[in-house]
Amino acid sequence: MRRWALACWLGCETAAAYAQETLPEPAAEVAESARTTVRSMAVWLARGVDSWFGDRPFEDGGKVSDGRLSTALMLRQHDNPDLDVRFNARFRLPNVEERLYAFIGRDDERDLITDRPGAFSRQDRLLEDTRDRDFFAGLGRSLTDSIDLRVGVRGGLNLFAQARYRHDWLIGDDDRADFRQTVFWSLEDHLGSTTAFSYEHAFSPVWAARWLNSATITQASKHVEWSTLLGAYRSFGDERLLALESLATGEAGSGIGPSDYGVQVRWEQPIHEDWLIGGVVLGHFWPREDEDSPRERAWGVGVNLKLRF
Template sequence: MLEQTRTKVRGLTVWLGETVNDWFGDRPFEDGGEVTHGRLGLRLLWRQDEGWDTNVRLRARFDLPNLRDKAYIFLGRQNERELVTDQPETFTREQQLLEERRKEDQSGFIGLGYALRRNIDLRAGVRGGYKVYAQARLRKQWALSVQDRIEFRETVFWTVKDHFGSTTSFNYEHAFTPALALHWQNAATITKETDGFAWSSSLGLFRQFGDQRVLSGEIVATGETGMRDKLSEYGVRVKWQQPVYRDWLIGELIAGHFWPKGDEEPEREQRWAVGANLEMRF
């Protein structure tokens, strides 16, 4: 059943790629076209005092021959705010074990991207049926040594509601051994709606056991610089990831203990949270 489901999902996306490719010229999709970064995910979340929450995410990229190699189509379904601001995966609501504020926050999207250079691309798309957004993205990596690596990402985005905004992320990785590494990850987003900038940071150890099996433990924190209490939440989370079926059905279990505090709340609360994610790669 899993094989059939994956084959049907893959077949549907290839058909869609062929259809869209034909809009732009006569080169057939088989002439260099492909579907990449295909992901279909299901999340189940429980957070203390908030109960259960579920959602489905989808994303895929289509490299189309008629767009002359550098351009591509992307589509999917995910948190609308995270899509527009280009939040790193580490700081998505899914990974922070936060429920969606509203079901409307999850929306479908489709867009066109163009690789201006190897590490710069421009993207424009529509999400939620009719809301337009645009992005310019820069990604750069440096190897400081055999054991140390840093990554810088900058995304400038525009929407009708927010006008211009940006998300900056900086990540540092130190490898103690080929299987054990320290990750320090940071992101800051500025929009018309944020007080100052919204920031997130995590520090943790990641241990690989081969065959996509990874165990991690992290200290995480989020906040906004313009708020009265600049640290809105901090906590710890532990995550285990491994293949469930072959190498394309990946299971993930996350557990965390957090201390959130609203701007109008006198004291911090304590919250336990558990999340289970199942992702099909196609």
């Protein structure tokens, strides 16, 4: 395992040395056109939603922010290849109150409702995702900088609601802690809660480490779903990042310990300006389905592309 991790690390270091941040002109034109089209569609949709609430022009304070269109191709040994497309955006609507916003997208419904950190998604763990990826939309209200409430629908008329609290602490010049608590309700889970806590330490301007933990409990489940991640990160500037992470997930009381754990190395960098981000990930995992099954071994690889608009 040590030789494998070292080889992956050196391989990504070599890739970083030769990585190009500028696309060939034809590819760049396609990327620019795609970004313009996606953003135009998002603005058109935001303008339409805003018109439901009044006659104030959308240009008078209207805004589309945090727009992301991501595509990922993942393959884990013993699973089928999985192509994942996700879309998220946030709208500021001038015809509603200042602290009210709209959100819309297409994502894994389980991750959306429970508000579990993205680092623990099946996509980030290179797992085939047979669950539904639904379109969703809703309204949120920021009560303070730390608290907001959201109500939405996904997959048709399936309602969900969330109350979210977040607080972070700067502990000296090199340490930071972040706490997030989300209480949610849905037809499937009834009432539930996700608690997430992370701690980050900067060893230098380019080296950092992070410890991230998450726990989710619902009325409909007998077990607490937990996840933990420990990672080391090396920045090469200009949003180029090399990461080595160990992670584990499981259910308390299941009798099998972690249902899946492993180690993975990731490389991310802009491939066109600062809004088209590419990444590759390579991992090795030890999953176990139940108490009667032996723990297996599986390799995983993935490539992803994220377009910000």
